[in-house]
Amino acid sequence: MDRDRRALTLGGVATVGVPVAFLAVFFAWPLLAILERSLVSDGKLDLPFDVLTRRSTLDVAWFTLWQATASTALTLVAALPLAWALARFSFRGRALVEALVLVPFVLPTVVVATAFLALLPDGAERTVWAILLAHVFFNVAVVVRVVGAFWAGLDPRLDDAAATLGATPVQRHLRVTAPLLAPALASAASIVFLFCFTSFGVIVVLGGIRYATLEVEIYNQAARLFDLRAAAALALLQLAAVGATVLVSGRLERRLGGAASRRGPAPRPIGRDRIRVGLAVGCSLALLALPPLALVLRSLEVGDGYGLDHYASLLDETPALLVVPWHALLNSLLFAGAATAIALVVGILAAVAVARGRRGLDALLMLPLGASAVMLGFGFLLAFDDPWDLRTSAAIVPIVQALVAIPFVVRSLVPALRALEVRLAEAAAVLGASPWQVRREVELPLLARPLAVAAGLAFAVALGEFGATVFVARADRPTVPVAIFRFLGRPGADNVGTAMALSVALMVMVTAVALASERSLVGRGSR
Amino acid sequence: MTIRCKGLLALLAILGALGAAGCSGSEGGEAPTDVVLLTHDSFAISKQVKAAFEEESGLTLRILQGGDANEMLNRALLTAGDPQADVIFGIDDSVLSRALAGDLLDEYASDELEQVDPEYDEADDHVTPIDHGEVCLNVDRAWFAGRGVPPPSTLESLTEPRYRNLLVVENPATSSPGLAFLLATVDRFGEDGWEAYWRALRANGVLAVDGWEEAYTQQFSGAAGSPGKRPIVVSYATSPAAEVIFSSKPLETAPTAAIEDGCYRQVEYAGVLRGAANEGGARALIDFMLSERFQADVPGSMFVYPVRAGVALPEAFVEHAIVPEDPLQLPADDIDENRDRWVARWTEIVVR
Numbered sequence: 001m002d003r004d005r006r007a008l009t010l011g012g013v014a015t016v017g018v019p020v021a022f023l024a025v026f027f028a029w030p031l032l033a034i035l036e037r038s039l040v041s042d043g044k045l046d047l048p049f050d051v052l053t054r055r056s057t058l059d060v061a062w063f064t065l066w067q068a069t070a071s072t073a074l075t076l077v078a079a080l081p082l083a084w085a086l087a088r089f090s091f092r093g094r095a096l097v098e099a100l101v102l103v104p105f106v107l108p109t110v111v112v113a114t115a116f117l118a119l120l121p122d123g124a125e126r127t128v129w130a131i132l133l134a135h136v137f138f139n140v141a142v143v144v145r146v147v148g149a150f151w152a153g154l155d156p157r158l159d160d161a162a163a164t165l166g167a168t169p170v171q172r173h174l175r176v177t178a179p180l181l182a183p184a185l186a187s188a189a190s191i192v193f194l195f196c197f198t199s200f201g202v203i204v205v206l207g208g209i210r211y212a213t214l215e216v217e218i219y220n221q222a223a224r225l226f227d228l229r230a231a232a233a234l235a236l237l238q239l240a241a242v243g244a245t246v247l248v249s250g251r252l253e254r255r256l257g258g259a260a261s262r263r264g265p266a267p268r269p270i271g272r273d274r275i276r277v278g279l280a281v282g283c284s285l286a287l288l289a290l291p292p293l294a295l296v297l298r299s300l301e302v303g304d305g306y307g308l309d310h311y312a313s314l315l316d317e318t319p320a321l322l323v324v325p326w327h328a329l330l331n332s333l334l335f336a337g338a339a340t341a342i343a344l345v346v347g348i349l350a351a352v353a354v355a356r357g358r359r360g361l362d363a364l365l366m367l368p369l370g371a372s373a374v375m376l377g378f379g380f381l382l383a384f385d386d387p388w389d390l391r392t393s394a395a396i397v398p399i400v401q402a403l404v405a406i407p408f409v410v411r412s413l414v415p416a417l418r419a420l421e422v423r424l425a426e427a428a429a430v431l432g433a434s435p436w437q438v439r440r441e442v443e444l445p446l447l448a449r450p451l452a453v454a455a456g457l458a459f460a461v462a463l464g465e466f467g468a469t470v471f472v473a474r475a476d477r478p479t480v481p482v483a484i485f486r487f488l489g490r491p492g493a494d495n496v497g498t499a500m501a502l503s504v505a506l507m508v509m510v511t512a513v514a515l516a517s518e519r520s521l522v523g524r525g526s527r
Numbered sequence: 528m529t530i531r532c533k534g535l536l537a538l539l540a541i542l543g544a545l546g547a548a549g550c551s552g553s554e555g556g557e558a559p560t561d562v563v564l565l566t567h568d569s570f571a572i573s574k575q576v577k578a579a580f581e582e583e584s585g586l587t588l589r590i591l592q593g594g595d596a597n598e599m600l601n602r603a604l605l606t607a608g609d610p611q612a613d614v615i616f617g618i619d620d621s622v623l624s625r626a627l628a629g630d631l632l633d634e635y636a637s638d639e640l641e642q643v644d645p646e647y648d649e650a651d652d653h654v655t656p657i658d659h660g661e662v663c664l665n666v667d668r669a670w671f672a673g674r675g676v677p678p679p680s681t682l683e684s685l686t687e688p689r690y691r692n693l694l695v696v697e698n699p700a701t702s703s704p705g706l707a708f709l710l711a712t713v714d715r716f717g718e719d720g721w722e723a724y725w726r727a728l729r730a731n732g733v734l735a736v737d738g739w740e741e742a743y744t745q746q747f748s749g750a751a752g753s754p755g756k757r758p759i760v761v762s763y764a765t766s767p768a769a770e771v772i773f774s775s776k777p778l779e780t781a782p783t784a785a786i787e788d789g790c791y792r793q794v795e796y797a798g799v800l801r802g803a804a805n806e807g808g809a810r811a812l813i814d815f816m817l818s819e820r821f822q823a824d825v826p827g828s829m830f831v832y833p834v835r836a837g838v839a840l841p842e843a844f845v846e847h848a849i850v851p852e853d854p855l856q857l858p859a860d861d862i863d864e865n866r867d868r869w870v871a872r873w874t875e876i877v878v879r
Contacts, residue, residue: 037605117745117754204737210878223594224701226601301752303775319571319828322590381606391611392563392591475570475590489568489740492773493751496744 015353019346019361019406026399027368030379037382038232048233057217061237064213067128068196071135075192076185078136078287079143081280086144087151089277090266097281098144099514102456103292105141106464106510108481109201111503112137114488115291115298116206130206135199139192140288141460142408146191149453150184150415151177152266183253183418187411190249194242194369200467214238218372228378235375242370246363254359292507299500303493310497314505320486320495322476328483329505332463335479339401339462340455346402347409347454354410355417365410368403376400377471396472397479401462408457416450456514463510480506561587562808565612565800567599568592571828576821584811595703596795597622603800604629610800613809616816618654619793620856621706624863627651632798635810639817639835647794647834650859654796657816660831661764661851662707663790665783667749670758679759682715682789685728692732694759695746698878700870702738703793708761709873710862711791714855721869725876735877749783751775764790765830768848772827781847790851795831 039046051057086098104112116134154177162172178185200215212220214234222231269277300306314325321328347365354362368376380400384390420443428438466481473482480502487499562584564570570592577588591612593599600622603615607629618626626632632653640648640655647656664685666678679685685694697705713721725733734757736742744753747760751770767781797816799809815821822833826844840850 114745205741220701223598223601226604298752309775317574319573322572322574322577378602378605381602381611385606385609385611389611392589471593475592486568488744490769490773492769493775494773496752497775 012353012356015349015356016358016361019350019353019365022342022346022406023364023368027371027376027403030376030383031371032379033382034228034375034379035232035236037378038228046229048229051230051233052237057234057237060212060214060217060234061241063211064197064215064238065241067131067135067211067213068193068199071132071139071196071199072189072193074132075136075139075143076189078284079140080147082140082284083144083148083151085269085277085280087148087154088156088266089269089273091268091277095515095519097285098148099456099511100285101141101144101288102460102510102514103141103507104137104288105139105457106460106506107292107295107503108464108466108484108506109138109205111295111484111488111499112291113202113205115294119290119294126207126210128207128211131199131202131211134202134206135196137288137291138202139195140284141457142191142195143188145453145457146188146411146415147181147184149412149450150419151181152449153416153419154180156267184415186249186252187415190245190366191369191407191411193245193249194366197241197245198238198370198372200373214241215372219374222372222374222378231372231375235372238372239367239370242367243363245370246366250359250363295500295503295507299497299504301497310494310501313494313498314501318487318495318498320490320498321478321483323478325483325487325498325502328478328480328502329509331477332480332506333509335397335401335469336459336462338398339405340459342398342402343405343409343458343462344455347406347458348413348451350406351410351413351417354414362410362414366407369407373467373471377468380472391472392474394474394477397469397477398462400468400472401465402458404465404468405458405461408461409454412454412457413447413450416447420446452517455517459513459517460510463506480509560585561589562614562805562812563589563591563612564812565591565593565599565603565610565615567596567617568594569829570617572821573824573828576824576828579820580812580815583815584808586805586808586811588812597703600626603631607631608802610802612800613803613805614797614812615800616657616795616797618796618798619703620650620859621703621710621793621862621866623650623654623796623859626798627653628863631801633801633803633806635799635813637810637814637817639814642836643817643834644836650794650796654798655813655817656794656834657797658822658825658829658831658834659792659794661790661792661849661854662704662711662761663764663849663851664786664788665743665747665749665760665762665766666786667747667758668780668782668784670748678784678786680786680788682712682724685733685759686724686731688731690731690759692734693757694728694732695734695736695742695755695757696761697739697742698735698737699873702742704739704761704763705735706866706870707791707793708789709869710857711789711855713865713869714791714857715789722872722876725873729877733877751782763830764851765826765832765844765848768843768846769830771847772843785849787849787851790849790854792851792854792856794834 039048082101086094112134116130120130158176158180159172162176167175197213198215199213200219203211203213203216214237218231218234218238221227221234299310300308302309317324350361350365380396381391384396390396424442425438428442429435433441464481466485469479470482470485473479478486484499484502487495487502570590581588593602596617596619599615599617603610604625615632634652635655636652637655643656647659650656664679668678671678676689679690684690696708699706699709712724716724734746736746739762742760743750743762743766746755746757747753747762748755748758749760751774762785764785767783767785770783771778771781797813799806799813803809817835819835819838822835822838825831825833827841832840832850
């Protein structure tokens with residue numbers, strides 16, 4: 001008994017301490033450094049309230065808010081049918097579909113925007129609709145994965161019981177499933193909202209000059225106009241908005257509670273469900289596949305015909321990069337792998353702490369999603385000069401990527417950790433299982449699926465991260481998104497073609513890794 | 528709720544160690560045997576040329592790219608006196624005054640400066656000219672040939688009705704060629720006339736987008752693979768040569784052409800950053816950037832022209848690109864004093 005309590009305290013310290021220390025060093029410190037530089041002059045704090053009350057600031061803030069809200073609502077509507085189909089049924093190719101859903105998520109925004117520009121009809125290009133559509137495309141993966149993992153854990157017998165009692169499908173969805181799903185829904189929605197709220201690449205490319213989110217405006221003020229005071233004001237506003245969102249969604253999640261249960265093996269769809277599943281998967285895939293297909297086609301276009309020339313040129317020297325293009329693939333794998341490892345270590349510790357009731361930690365870890373990439377990048381330049389000049393070190397890349405990947409690990413795991421039934425562990429203990437056996441034989445298998453989801457998401461986020469990576473990556477170690485950006489910045493069909501080939505390679509990479517991680521972990525867990 | 532996590536912890540300790548190994552494996556020992564160059568995203572250097580510098584100097588050249596010229600400069604200004612790099616390259620006339628005012632650079636006069644065409648060496652002892660590039664109107668030749676309309680030959684002609692809705696330009700607030708084109712119109716039409724010219728352009732349907740990538744690869748019809756529909760774009764004097772060199776199939780003639788009139792010249796400078804960790808290496812690098820070897824590499828890798836006199840241009844540039852005879856150019860001080868006002872006025876006239 002005594003030993004157990006001591007271990008728990010030690011574990012408690014680690015689960016809270018490691019994530020907090022990581023955040024303090026790699027997030028709070030650089031952020032404070034740039035804020036100090038921006039807001040303190042002659043030793044006096046110069047608070048930029050005047051910037052916040054400017055008309056232009058209010059306009060930007062309002063646009064940021066409403067487009068993020070609209071994007072989130074549309075994403076939920078678009079993603080739930082697919083989440084349902086994937087969570088409740090097993091069918092051939094399900095693992096592949098789950099992996100494919102991740103693809104949009106890792107594509108660099110420049111590439112997707114290019115694909116959208118090619119697909120959208122004339123006149124729809126520079127509208128709010130183009131922005132909303134692109135946001136939905138990007139974020140469907142978040143909802144499908146976060147909600148899907150939770151949904152799969154719901155006990156289908158509740159639904160069956162309601163059906164037996166005469167509830168219609170609509171009633172069952174609204175009164176049985178929706179309340180049970182609510183925590184996962186709130187969790188996914190808050191992530192999507194944050195992503196759209198801080199959207200940058202999509203807005204710049206698809207919105208043109210007319211539309212600006214806070215993140216875009218911070219970039220303008222800091223990187224282009226070098227008005228650090230205004231940039232700091234806007235960055236603080238954005239951070240505050242993000243903090244508020246996280247708190248509200250956390251409240252919501254808690255109030256809604258999490259009554260989840262284990263699942264039996266997912267059945268194959270029969271009868272009408274066959275058609276529904278087919279429709280949900282078919283329609284979603286068709287929508288999600290269009291932009292990537294456009295990319296594949298463009299990567300194969302050579303002059304007036306088709307060929308593999310652009311793929312062959314991945315092996316050739318180019319003036320666009322200091323390295324042979326395929327090295328970027330290796331760099332990306334290495335960096336994203338390291339970032340996933342960091343994110344899992346920090347994220348799992350944090351998730352355990354959050355599931356035990358340290359909810360403040362969850363809110364803290366979400367903050368990097370709301371911090372402006374350019375301000376954080378500037379902060380890195382100021383904070384990490386001495387004694388080890390991390391500013392030009394390659395190690396900084398996975399750290400930056402892990403910062404944005406950690407929230408995904410935490411969010412994927414917490415609902416599952418909370419749903420772990422104490423009774424199961426107790427039953428196992430009563431039957432004579434040691435604590436270690438309980439963990440290995442009971443809890444780990446139940447966590448295998450969410451863990452796979454977490455690892456896959458973290459890897460995807462790290463692979464696709466661009467805004468901060470481009471700031472810290474050295475030219476001799478470009479990641480794939482950075483390389484794509486370099487190629488797109490040069491004239492000539494070959495450069496565009498190589499960028500498209502790299503995008504396709506990135507897509508294949510993330511699909512393969514997502515498939516593999518799910519196979520291995522889930523495979524082991526179900527045995 | 529008792530979640531026991533030692534098992535997970537063990538698993539993660541292993542993963543973490545792997546990750547740490549991955550990071551440290553990619554990080555060599557940081558000896559003072561390298562020189563760091565901070566430059567813009569358009570910087571490029573041939574592998575052989577880079578290797579030649581490293582062999583001659585015994586230093587490893589490390590390169591950091593920090594956005595466009597303006598963003599790169601801001602990044603350097605943020606760390607003035609405690610720089611991330613030793614040399615900065617890519618400062619052009621439009622940001623030169625800010626670089627000098629920011630107390631960013633140490634003075635340096637390379638011996639190689641004697642070889643530089645005096646036309647380009649007028650700026651200041653803190654900076655060394657390395658290359659020059661011209662921002663010019665580019666046209667889609669097939670588009671005009673197919674319609675029997677002659678391409679525009681002067682800045683003035685762009686306001687004619689037959690060129691309605693055909694021009695795409697970049698926002699001078701966010702794009703360096705965009706700013707150059709605005710400066711070209713200020714130089715040509717003067718303080719009194721440039722605003723009226725832009726009003727006429729707007730009335731004639733000019734499209735302004737944020738950056739060169741979008742203007743050239745998305746909106747301009749002449750770029751290979753572009754979905755664009757506008758046959759006139761603000762780009763560079765060398766862009767037609769780039770279309771030929773990077774074409775998927777061999778081309779006899781360039782699909783696009785640069786227009787001689789209205790070209791604006793930008794000279795790009797390098798400088799030794801104040802507080803550089805390797806000052807000697809920084810000077811050696813600047814000397815090397817003025818050497819015959821580097822200067823001859825400049826057109827092929829960065830699509831700009833060398834400042835060193837008597838350096839031969841690659842064939843594609845002689846055949847398809849132009850070196851404008853008498854380009855427009857404003858004094859750096861003039862630009863610095865008025866840029867913000869001009870850009871603000873431009874925004875009111877063209878965007879609002």
